[in-house]
Amino acid sequence: MRTKVTLILLFLNVALFFFIFQFERRWKTENAFLEARRRVLSAETADIRSLEITGGNPVRTLALAKRGDTWFVTAPLEWPANPAAVSRILTELQFLEHETSFNVSDLAKNGQSLADYGLEHPSLTIAFTSGDPAEHPSVTVLRLGDITKDGLRLYLLSPDGERIHVVSQSLARSLGLTADDLRADALFTIPVFEARSLSLQTAAPASLRIRLRRDGSRWSFETPIIARASKAATELAINGLNGLRVTSFVTANPPAVLPAANPSLRVTLEGNNRRETLILGNLVHPDSTAPADRDEYYGQLEGRSALFTVKIPSGPAELMDTLRTAQVSLRETHILEFDAPAVTAITLTAPNQPELILQRLETGTQSADNSAWQIVRRGESSVGPQTLPADRSAVQRLLDQLSRLAVTDFKSGFKSDAPTAADLEAWGFNRPEREVFLTLGGGAAPLSVQLGTDAKHNVYARLGPAANPGSSIYAVDSAILRELPVAPRAWRDRLLRELPAGARLTALKLTDLTGGQVLLDITLDEAGHPPASARNPEAVAATLTQLRTLRAKEFVLDQFADKVVVAGEERPWRYRLEATAMLVGGVGEQTSVTTLFLTSRVGGDQQLAGSPANEFNAVFSIEQPLLDALWTITEAPRDPGPPPATEPAPAPAPTTEPKK
Numbered sequence: 001m002r003t004k005v006t007l008i009l010l011f012l013n014v015a016l017f018f019f020i021f022q023f024e025r026r027w028k029t030e031n032a033f034l035e036a037r038r039r040v041l042s043a044e045t046a047d048i049r050s051l052e053i054t055g056g057n058p059v060r061t062l063a064l065a066k067r068g069d070t071w072f073v074t075a076p077l078e079w080p081a082n083p084a085a086v087s088r089i090l091t092e093l094q095f096l097e098h099e100t101s102f103n104v105s106d107l108a109k110n111g112q113s114l115a116d117y118g119l120e121h122p123s124l125t126i127a128f129t130s131g132d133p134a135e136h137p138s139v140t141v142l143r144l145g146d147i148t149k150d151g152l153r154l155y156l157l158s159p160d161g162e163r164i165h166v167v168s169q170s171l172a173r174s175l176g177l178t179a180d181d182l183r184a185d186a187l188f189t190i191p192v193f194e195a196r197s198l199s200l201q202t203a204a205p206a207s208l209r210i211r212l213r214r215d216g217s218r219w220s221f222e223t224p225i226i227a228r229a230s231k232a233a234t235e236l237a238i239n240g241l242n243g244l245r246v247t248s249f250v251t252a253n254p255p256a257v258l259p260a261a262n263p264s265l266r267v268t269l270e271g272n273n274r275r276e277t278l279i280l281g282n283l284v285h286p287d288s289t290a291p292a293d294r295d296e297y298y299g300q301l302e303g304r305s306a307l308f309t310v311k312i313p314s315g316p317a318e319l320m321d322t323l324r325t326a327q328v329s330l331r332e333t334h335i336l337e338f339d340a341p342a343v344t345a346i347t348l349t350a351p352n353q354p355e356l357i358l359q360r361l362e363t364g365t366q367s368a369d370n371s372a373w374q375i376v377r378r379g380e381s382s383v384g385p386q387t388l389p390a391d392r393s394a395v396q397r398l399l400d401q402l403s404r405l406a407v408t409d410f411k412s413g414f415k416s417d418a419p420t421a422a423d424l425e426a427w428g429f430n431r432p433e434r435e436v437f438l439t440l441g442g443g444a445a446p447l448s449v450q451l452g453t454d455a456k457h458n459v460y461a462r463l464g465p466a467a468n469p470g471s472s473i474y475a476v477d478s479a480i481l482r483e484l485p486v487a488p489r490a491w492r493d494r495l496l497r498e499l500p501a502g503a504r505l506t507a508l509k510l511t512d513l514t515g516g517q518v519l520l521d522i523t524l525d526e527a528g529h530p531p532a533s534a535r536n537p538e539a540v541a542a543t544l545t546q547l548r549t550l551r552a553k554e555f556v557l558d559q560f561a562d563k564v565v566v567a568g569e570e571r572p573w574r575y576r577l578e579a580t581a582m583l584v585g586g587v588g589e590q591t592s593v594t595t596l597f598l599t600s601r602v603g604g605d606q607q608l609a610g611s612p613a614n615e616f617n618a619v620f621s622i623e624q625p626l627l628d629a630l631w632t633i634t635e636a637p638r639d640p641g642p643p644p645a646t647e648p649a650p651a652p653a654p655t656t657e658p659k660k
Contacts, residue, residue: 038097040158040165044130044140045094051086053175055124055144062179073183077249077306080184085177092174093128098165099153105162117155117164118146126175144172185245187278187301187310190271192235192242199268200326210326221331225417227472228332233322237330240319241269241278247296250307255282258307259300265323268302277302284309295320328414333406335461335474338438338447340399345439350486351431354378358395358491359387375488389493401483402436405449405461407474415460415473427460427473428452434484451481489555489618496550496616497594499581504528505544506591507580510633513573520633539632542625547579547594552609552620560610560617566599573597573610575634598622601631 051064052075063075064086071081107113114120122143131137145155147169154172156165200210211222212229219229259281268277281298288294292311299310314320322329346358357376373390407413416423424430432450439446450462459478464471485491499505505528510520522534530540556564563570575598583590597610607627610619622630 040096040098040156040167041093041140044138044159045090045128047130048090048093048128049131049137050129051089052127053124054127055122056176060179062177062182064182073179076179077251078304079249079306080186080189081182082184085182089174089177092171093126096167096171098156098167101158101163101165103163104157114145114157119143119155119157119164122157124172124175144175180249183246183249186242187244187246187299188241188269188276190238190242190269190274190276192238194271195238195269196272197268197270198234198238199266199270200323201263201266202324203262203264208327212326212330219330221327224327225472227417228337229330230332233330237319237322237326238269240322241267244278244310244312247309247311250298250309254307255298257281259298260302264297267323278310280310280312328411331414333410333413334403335405335407335463335476336402336438336447336449338403338440340396340403342440342442342444343399343438344441345437346395346398347435347437347439348484348486349435350433350484353486356486356488356491358390358398373491375491377488388488389495390491391493394491398483401480402438402449405476405480408477409475413475415475417472419462419471419473423473424452427454429460429462429473432462433459433481434486436484451476451484453478453481487558489558489620492552492555492558492618494552494554496552496611496618496620498549500583503581503583505547505579506582507578508540508544508547509578510630511576511578512634513576519575536632539629542629543633544579546623546626546629550594551623552618553623555618555620556608557610557619559619560612561619564599564608564610564619566602566608571599574600575630577630598630601627607631 049066051062053062054060061075062073064071064081065074066072071083071086073079073081104114107116122145124144125141126144127139127141129137129139140159142159143157145157145164147154148166152169153166154169156167156171157163158165196214198212202208209223212219212234213222217231219231219234221227221229259279262281263279264282265280266277267280268275279300279302281300283294284296284298285293295311295314296309297312299308300306312318312320312323344360344362347355348358349355355378359374359376361372361374371392373392373395375388375390377386377388415427419427429450429452432452434451435448436451437446437448448464452460452462454460457478459476459481461474461476461480462471504526505524507523508520508530509518509522511518520534520540522530522540524530524544528544530537530544534540563572565571577596577598579594579596581592581594583592594615595612597612599608601607605624605627606621607630608619609622611617
């Protein structure tokens with residue numbers, strides 16, 4: 001009995017497993033198949049290489065082909081395709097799904113045919129090929145019929161012609177693009193960062209060829225001259241070329257002479273392993289007076305027969321004007337190109353004057369932008385060169401002025417790229433007013449520029465050594481000569497002396513040299529304050545403050561002299577100022593006396609001071625705070641002061657009259 005029950009249960013289990021394996025698996029497979037079959041197309045859309053769309057009223061054919069990674073419209077005329085429009089069509093085909101579908105063989109049972117769905121004569125047909133064209137690619141054809149009665153979808157016949165799919169109208173909208181929609185309207189596709197060269201050729205008979213080449217971040221002319229090009233102007237021109245768009249394609253009434261046969265301008269842009277050339281012809285409306293018509297030209301792209309029109313602004317400083325005058329408009333207007341922190345020395349020369357050298361001091365504790373400079377003066381052979389501290393701000397200003405040295409006028413500032421001997425003489429380069437030599441660190445080649453003047457005192461600049469007769473000549477601002485004095489006093493550090501924190505002033509004496517009168521003679525206390533009995537203590541305190549940090553407003557003479565020119569007359573010094581300072585250090589107390597000779601005050605803001613050769617060895621004008629303080633001290637002894645106050649007279653005593 002138990003054996004029979006066991007066999008029955010075993011049989012039922014086997015039957016159950018067979019049912020699950022045979023039928024339920026099939027149901028799941030069919031469901032997955034039906035889910036997958038919502039996609040109208042499958043693997044044939046993975047690598048589409050060409051498309052042909054036929055339809056419309058009248059019937060038209062648009063063909064596209066993929067070459068490398070770029071799509072082109074091949075019919076009705078050959079032209080690069082709009083990547084966005086092609087991507088939209090490919091996406092629609094790859095993800096095309098139906099809402100429902102039914103077999104064509106079932107139509108006859110219901111008394112229907114393909115004509116009832118608009119598929120016997122489709123409104124639109126698309127044929128595309130997949131795979132490598134050289135290896136017999138497969139061709140897939142889709143036919144689009146009528147719109148469904150609800151107006152939301154349309155009928156589509158499958159590639160094998162056996163099923164009708166109901167799909168979204170988005171496919172029809174993507175395939176219904178016109179030729180203008182499918183064509184890219186940009187003429188140049190090489191961006192600025194990829195551009196390697198820019199070439200231009202004007203019309204015959206001049207046929208001027210201009211080529212600019214990019215080297216790193218710099219642009220330079222290779223032809224017809226070798227010169228620096230303006231990075232900003234060149235990249236703006238390339239951006240302008242990338243901004244050009246086709247105005248319209250010419251399919252009827254072409255000009256008698258095509259641009260390729262007689263170009264008025266050829267523009268070539270080269271990038272990474274590709275080049276694009278725009279060939280411009282004549283104006284579309286040469287006889288028109290409308291400003292907009294004067295900017296529209298016939299054009300072609302090299303290697304393509306399509307004829308189109310393009311609008312290029314041609315007013316002053318516009319793109320067409322820049323292209324036609326590229327030899328000037330794309331030139332670098334700045335004369336010198338250097339990195340200021342890399343300059344280690346500056347040499348200035350002028351006729352009949354010794355050369356002046358400004359030399360950077362590399363102390364190792366300052367950055368290149370904040371390092372100290374010194375003046376190197378050529379002395380006698382037995383003495384050797386002498387050095388003085390240079391004014392760092394003045395040197396920095398000089399470097400800034402040289403880096404900004406540029407042509408004065410954009411059109412006429414480039415005087416000559418091949419000057420003759422007569423030109424050099426007329427512009428003053430036989431004996432330049434100034435020569436500037438820049439020594440650069442890091443092994444870089446030095447830079448030099450000459451400045452000449454003509455009979456009208458116009459100033460011109462010329463790069464390179466005097467032995468280079470072919471260097472270009474530029475007209476520059478005449479103010480640059482005022483920035484290039486060769487006298488050492490113009491570059492000398494204005495800070496003459498600054499007492500250290502441990503030093504203090506102990507005495508101050510001021511003597512009028514005309515009669516030997518001592519105007520001030522005081523001894524300072526431990527804190528450096530004048531005694532309470534000193535006259536004008538505020539002026540004395542201000543004088544002491546200025547003497548601790550003694551600065552020159554400007555230098556008048558490079559060396560000390562016994563007499564100076566004051567108000568147009570040579571005069572001896574009027575005053576002598578002596579300041580005693582004490583420095584406490586490791587070797588004990590050290591005392592030094594600083595002596596300044598002074599003139600009388602000249603005007604409201606000038607008084608000259610001189611320091612002997614054993615101290616600062618210079619004649620300079622003092623700064624306003626010291627000038628005002630000394631004026632108070634020197635004039636105080638001569639000031640009688642206000643008149644003494646008088647007591648008012650006593651009022652008369654009142655009188656009384658006797659009564660009558």
